[in-house]
Amino acid sequence: MxxxxxxxxxxxxxxxxxxxxxxxxxxxxxxxxxxxxxxxxxxxxxxxxxxxxxxxxxxxxxxxxxxxxxxxxxxxxxxxxxxxxxxxxLKALQELAAYYRDLFDIPVIGLTGSNGKTIVKEWLNFLLSPDYNIIRSPKSYNSQVGVPLSVIAINEKHNLGIFEAGISTVNEMVNLEKIIKPSIGVLTSIGSAHDEGFENAEQKIKEKLQLFKKSKVIVYQKNKLVDQCLADFCAEYPLPERTLFSWSFTDDLASVYILKKETQDDITTIQYQYNDEIFNLEIPFSDSASIENTISCLLVLLYFKYDFEVIQSRVKLLYPVEMRLEVKNGIHNCSLIDDSYSSDFQSLKIALDFLESQKKNASKTVILSDIFQSGFSNEELYSKVSQLISDNKIHRVIGIGPTISSFKDKFANSTMFQNTADFINEIERFDFNNETILIKGARSFQFEEIVSLLEEKTHETVLEINLDAITHNFNYFKSKLKPDVKMMVMVKAFGYGNGGLEIAKLLEHHKVNYLGVAFADEGISLKNGGIKLPIMVLNPESTSFPSIIQYQLEPEIYSLKGLNAFLKIAREKNLKDYPIHIKMDTGMHRLGFENNTIDELIATLKGNSTVRVQSILSHLATSDDPQYFDFVRQQIALFEKLSSKLMTELNINPIRHTLNTSGISNFPDAQYNMVRLGIGLYGVSNDPAEQKYLENVGTLKSIISQVRTIPAGDSVGYGRRFMADRETKIATIPIGYADGIARLWGNEVGYVTIKNQKAKIVGSVCMDMLMVNVSHIDCKEGDSVIIFGESPTVIEMAAALKTIPYEIMTSISQRVKRVFFR
CATH class of the missing domain: 3.40.1390.10 (MurE/MurF, N-terminal domain)
Incomplete structure (x- = not known):
């Protein structure tokens, strides 16, 4: 622009x-x-x-x-x-985008719906790109902020736009319609997402249809409710030339009527009728969502008047869309950012920002393929890419493809290859070591082979951590705070089992005020990983005080013995005003100064210039339990009394904090200067009403190692604790109690999810394996298995095991690989 x-x-x-x-x-x-x-x-x-x-x-x-x-x-x-x-x-950003959109007279496809928007957008881009120079929303930029940022990327060379629009409540789509102004509208599947923002399904559909006020054609799946909403919509916003272009499995009045659907070996053939002709289309998927999304794309192609041979040849090549950026552990202490399925200019900018926010190592490498559909001439495009690489302080560039190779002179410290195979043949000479590597390539370059070679090899069980969900949960609790109240976030116990360093980097990116860890070695690990935020050590051992000082960590002091031990070392090192945090025991009776030790604490600190009281804190025992809220109020009152006395006697004004996750929600008047967010960041609340506002962070996944069918009377596992009373199909999953799965979760107490269906765990959980009954599930070896996440949730597991979600999450072994994604 x-x-x-x-x-x-x-x-x-x-x-x-x-x-x-x-x-x-x-x-x-x-x-x-x-x-x-x-x-x-x-x-x-x-x-x-x-x-x-x-x-x-x-x-x-x-x-x-x-x-x-x-x-x-x-x-x-x-x-x-x-x-x-x-x-x-925000309104100005939207006005800028609307103004900019009006400078371009090109056809634009606008997509909305509950599910499938990003998939359909990416597939339409693939299907239409041989014939159009397309600008599309990067990733899933479909919000009140994402849409204007997407549209602002249009340039003079683009001749087709594809943008998605997502809303969560009423009166939002009117803003996005002014920005996108689609001439072609596509309504994807309507599901339960964001139901809480609307009175009913009818209101949600009508709000989404607002995107299509000026659309000449609307593509949708025909059903009674959508038809009625469209009738009302067309009456309110009439366009003489508008076409309602529908499809259906059941209604032969639809523009495209699906006569039958047959699936074999993950390939589905649909027979459809259009303009009194019958066609058989082969779709390379078997799941219903992908089939419906493909049919939405089919209707767009039919509207563009593509003939059947072209449609079939392109649809056969459709592929699963990877909608996220993943952070993976690489060989030789490298970290990988896997964005190996797309290569366009806008998504490169996003990936480079993500690289900066998640880099574990100072040295940064980008492996980049030719970039397609930029709308710029090659000269202009690679000049811009070169500037991006320079601005982001990338240390070396490996370019793959004939076009980027011809612009090698624009990139400092670069090596170029004509194709992926050439690079793989020489990969050994690059000595990847202690660096963060962004791997970004168009699908045709098959960069997944590069990821496979550079990724650290571990077993097939992984804990996927959704960084967007962490950001959402962080912002949810931050929105409850009064202005100027600081936030400390707890990343102890390996980030509650989710991964300490990666989450700390995200929190640093969001400018959190403090991080909290339990022991010094956790803080040292974060400092060694490049974290610059102040880190408070909540349970410091006196033997760790020298290391705490060396790594500029800040200790919680909870006893006179600990204070005197720290002062002794601080004096030996000639420290001045070293920050410490004074813990008060107001009723938890775990750690902290009590009322009868406050005077001696004051006497020890008075006139002391070696240390500085950075904060005063306490911990609430029952902030999550309404029956004990009176006790919490007593704790808060005692904290006010003790901390005020300390502040007055020492003439100091430190940070004060006592609220934990539940306290943030239940005791807003006790926020003081700072709060401490813990389990809530990771998507868990003790309040069922609040839980629906939080997003799941961790999903523990594995695969099916083997499937066998046993006859009635046979047993499964140690001790023959499961006896089949009929012929039973058993799947073995490579995860066990050594990975953190409680043995009590076995013997048909717990379950896993396979192909969206529950499979009960049968027999005892073994050290490295568990077995499940899949008699009712059409599954095979290699299929994905959800151990916990959306179903079952860690809350559900904790209830069944008579424990708390903390224990479920922190029990997951560090031999389970963590994969971070956005």
Whole structure:
């Protein structure tokens, strides 16, 4: 994009403050952490319940950003940059996108629905790309912020747009319609997602249809409710030339009527009738969701008047869409960011930002294929890619493909190959070691082979950690805080079993104030991993004090013995004002100073310049249990009394904090200066009403190792604890109690999920394996198995085992590989 800043003053109806309206903008940013921000960036300072980007304007100016859209100008930056002052910066971002969209007269496909939007978008891009230069939403950028950022990426070479729009409640689609303005509308499957934001299914459908106000054709699956909603919609927003283009398995009045469907060996053949002709289309999937998504694509191709031979030849090549960026452990202490299924300019920018936020090692390598459908000439495209690589401080580039190879001179420290096979033949000479590697390539380059070679080899059981879910849960609890209340997040016990360093990096990216660990070695590991946030050690042993000082960790002090031991070492090292955290025991009776030791604590600290009381804290015993809320109030009152006395006697004003996850929700008046978020970050609440607002973070997965059928009377496992009373099909899963699966979960107490169906665990859980009854499931060796996640949940497992979710999560062995994704 290239927009004169002067033009935007009227677009936003903004108040102008600055010196240069003639500057041109070629990049729009809402992320102050992005390394892609520069002199021609327009930074839009979004402000919401979770964050206020105005706080980061000063550091952006230091990095060279000079143009801002703001709701107010912070005092410390007045006169230092160009500012467009508006009432609402989110609305300004949307107005900018709508203005920019109107500069291009190209056909645009707009997708909405509950499920399948991103899949259909990616498949349509694949099916239509031989004939069009397509701009599409990167990943699943379909929100009130994601849609405008997607549309702003259009350029003059694009001749077709494909954008998805997602909403969670009423009155949101009206904003997105003004931005996308689709000429072709596709309504994908309507399911239960975001049901809580609507009164009923009818209201949800009608809200989604608002995207299609100016669409000349609407593609949808015909059913009674959608037909009625469309009738009402067309009456309210009539277009003489509009076509309702429907499909159905059951209604022969549909434009495309599916006569029959047959599946064999994961390939489905549908027979459909269209314009009085009958066709047989082969689809390379067997699951119902993929079949329905393919049919939505089919209707778009029919609308574009493709003949059947072309449709069949392209549909046969459809592939599962990988919609996430994954962080994996690599060989020789490398970490891999796997984005090996797409290569376009917009998603490269996203991947590079993700690389920066998740890098474990300072050295950064990018393995990049030719980039397709950028809308730029090759010269312009690879100049822009080169600038991105430079801005993101990438140490070396490995380019694969004939086009990128021809622009080798644009990339410092680069090696180029004509194809993936050539690179693999020489992979040994690169000595990948202690670096973070982004692997990003178009599907045709088969970069999954590179990932396989560079990935650390472990067994087939993995714990998948959804970093987007962690961000969602973090923002949910942050939204409950009063302005200026700080947040400490607990990453002890290996991030509650989910992975400490990777989650700490994400939290650092989100500018959390403190991290909390239990023991010094956990904090040392994070510091060695590059974490710069202050880290509090909650249970420091006196033998760890020298290491705590060496690694600039901050100890919790909970006894006079511990305080004197730390002071002794601090004096020996000639420390001054070293931060410590004073723990008060207000009723938990685990650790902390009690009322009768406060005077001696004050006497020890008074006049002492070796250490500084950084915070005073306590811990609530029953903040999750309404029957003991009176006890919590007594704890809070005692904390107020003891901490106030300490502050008054020492004439200090430290941070105070006592609320844990449940306390944040149940005792908002006791937030003090900081709260400590623990299990809630990982998607678990003790309140069933609150639980529905949290997202599942960890999904423990494995595979079926073997399937066998046993006759009636045969047994399974140690001790013959399961005896088959009929012919039974048994699947063996390579995970056991050494991986953290409780033996009590066996013997038909617990279950796993295979192909969305429950399979009860039969017999005893073994050290490395468990067996399940799959007599009712059509499954085979190699099929995926969910041990826990959405079903069963860790809450469900904990209830059955008479324990708590913490124990389920922290029990998962570190021999189980963690895979992080967005």
């Amino acid at each position: 290239s927009i004169n800043l002067k033009n935007l003053i009227s677009v936003f109806n903004a108040e102008w403050t600055g010196s240069d309206t003639d500057t041109f903008i070629d990049h729009v940013s809402i992320d102050s952490r992005s390394l892609q921000n520069g002199s021609q960036t327009l930074f839009i300072a979004l402000s919401g319940v979770n964050n206020d980007a105005h706080l980061y304007i000063s550091e952006l100016i230091e990095k060279g950003v000079q143009n801002f859209v703001v709701q107010y100008i912070p005092e410390n930056v007045k006169g230092k940059a160009n500012f467009l002052v508006v009432k609402n910066t």
